[in-house]
Amino acid sequence: MANESEHGVLDRSRHALQDDFLRAAVRFTTDRLKGRKHAAAEELGDWEAWRERGRQIRAHTIAHLDYYLREFVQNARNAGAHVHFARDAAEAREVIAQIVRTKDAKLVAKSKSMVSEEIHINQHLEKQGVLVVETDLGEFIIQLAHEAPSHIIIPAIHKTRGQIKDLFTADGGQNLSTDTQNLTAYARRRLRETFMCADIGITGCNFGIAESGSIVLFTNEGNGRMVTTLPKTHIVTMGMERIIPSFADLEVMANLLPRSATGQKLTTYMSVITGPNRERELDGAQELHIVILDNGRSRQLGDEHFQEVLHCIRCGACLNVCPVYRHIGGHAYGSVYPGPIGAVLSPLLNDGEKYADLPYASSLCGACFEACPVKIPLHDLLVLLRQRHVSAGKTKRIERLAFRSFKATFAHPWRYKAAMRVARAAQKPLVRDGYIESTFGPLMGWTDSRHAPALAKQPFRERFKEIRQNVDAVDNAGDDDFEGSDRP
Template sequence: MSSHQSKAPFPQRVDKALEDSFLREAVRKTQNKLRTGKATAETEMENWEDWRLRAEEIRRHTVENLDYYLDQFTIHVEQAGGQVHFADTSGDVLDVITGVIREKEAKSIIKSKSMVSEEVDLNRVVEEMGLEAVESDLGEYIVQLAEEAPSHIIIPAIHKSRKQVAELFSREAGEELPEETAALTRFARERMRQKFLEADIGVTGCNFGVAESGSVVLVSNEGNARLTTTLPKTHIVVMGMERIAPRWTDLDVLLTMLTRSATGQKITSYVTAITGPRREYDADGPEELHVIVVDNGRSDILGGEYQDVLHCIRCGACINVCPVYRQIGGHAYGGVYPGPIGAVLTPLLEGFDEWEELPYASSLCGACTDACPVRIPLHEYLLDLRADEVEEKRTPWAERLAFKGFGLATENPALFSAGAKGGRLAAGPFTDEEGMVKKGLGPLAEWMETRDFPAPARHSFREWWKKEGREGGD
């Protein structure tokens, strides 16, 4: 988990988000815009479900044969002159990167957006070495200056206002900058150009690695990825082990689904394919290419009931339709990956000890599963993770006792009938003139603060049937 993420308990993170009116409005507007773009793209393609099925098939085949395609990818990267490093843990990733830094005697690093580098907390480690690591993606740069983590997979600074950005940039510039967008982007361009020219090492993520050629494919809208991979003498790619496409024809399908699902675009501004370091006849490019294939808990998911979560192509479509994310934003989730995909993936990668609340951060509406371009059954996984927590007895003892009692009561008609009558009597003092329960006791009190609940009927169906139903009464 990034060191910039909040260590506060989940309820406190949620309360903080709910109190931030700008955050909630910004998230609402952005979600609406991205959802509309995706819906338009789906309509234009006409056979969207066929594309989803094809994308799911590609991802399933790839993950089921991951060892074969990783081997093929490695061979072709090395044939093109690159070096491949396999990292089992976040510590192994950092060992490789710090080793390259020391070998090259690097003083500065420029980065393009990489969620996996957030997983291993790369920026903090580099800074502790006395080096500068600068995020070149504009949104990432903003949250870096704010000492925060990204709050969305594709729009990291969704929660920041223009005024807040101006304050951050003014602090960095050492002078007050106007809040106008043109002035702020001009400052960012000038600052980034200097950092690109000074950087000894460029670090990027990897949207897809193409096994048949050993190519690394990056998708961006700002062009910063191309500068990050071109100007520094050394390029380090940090790639999740599952981010493989077997062939270029498969990549075509996955890119088609990625861009349309993320923003509704037919294609992003820049799709960059890198095959090895600079060759003799190349005008530019790095002298060395290091590709770090990261496990960090992914192999534990392989072969298990949650394997399909590794199909994720990081489009953010599930986040853009989630009603929970709509209210609390990304930081409330606490981990690197927010939204439904984070609520599933984070506990699987890091365990329940710190993340047992996340599977419950869902309304189980199923919108995330419907939106996913590779058909990951996210809402079913959330239910399964809840069941896992119950089996491990991670839920409160009072909750377990209550459900055990409920189970016993529903299995016994006499107890069920007695419980129904008791419920009617217990609800009486809390029921208003309109027949709605307005207040609750114990664990129901907080739940009832935002909900109205109809009071139990004066007579149950069983009682009515026994008295009148069999005789055809009203």
């Protein structure tokens, strides 16, 4: 896949920074989403109270996940669904492939699902000769481009109309214009065939409701309804943490999720599916399978800090406000989950070196926390992941050496003073109008896209000494006046 690169996040970011269109497109769309979100939150009123309620629901559910998961599974089975557990991506792929084989399915229609991206189900089924078609418009576009989503909610955020036109033209063999209606009409025609002929529909799951065993889907394009009602078999891929206890909790989540994701009061469609279709029901799949995925999630349960990452409701709001994501887009993260949530989730789920550099792709400004509808302290988790990385001795030797010298210098005032004197003298040839405009060697990273303020000519320590002397002098003069005054 396009974003599964062997290079680190730094290399991929450098590459992304060269792409002016990508940066402009990502900034334009995320700005729009941010603006809409603020308006929608304001319209609801008391947003902070809603956020706090959302946090409480997620914290309570995850703290008692074993209980609610059992309740969900029991009720889903009572409603007629088949429930499968998958310890990892390979097991989940195999469970799904087995269902596909049993049904002798040749065509699978998919609705947007991050879990299915996480387990790479499309590639797995395609290797077995099954045609998998993404039916969400954005996902359809990036499937044709053989890329991965670059945003949790808007997968094709980085594509121009011209690029989409080229992809659709190549797919359909007829020349299309860049007119939006024309393009969407092509996608509609093309996907309608898929809906009508698909043997199996695969969707994700925004929430699983424990008290009824229902799954809930928030969608905007109607494809979710088609995928869940037209094919005879419906497979749901669901992260094990997507549970909420009750419909009362769904009311809170239905207010938080669409507002945070797209600034809508509610998505165009909200589907609640409880079991397969029943006698005398005209719509709905005759067989419903729910595949519940662990894949590293249970490792976070009980962890004092990282359990909170399971509170996430995948709204994508933290991406829209992140200064790093807004510059480099999603593919630079190299993971299915981009942005601040991806920088925390990816290393935790994979527990290896693969994504160990992602927590460094953050300015730690805390904007992600402010945007998060369930108040996950992502900036704190990023620092803790960095700390873990450093404690495990995984940083480069040069970095370790640099920080050791830093510590040795800052631990003794005389060393600090001497180092500052040397630095002040060394910076002289590089300073223009109070700023260092360019450096060389390993320091280049500080100045190749911004100017660094130069060290002040006179250190604050010396200035402070002077100021204090002046203040003391004024005070003493005042005392003299006071001594000579008639005041009581």
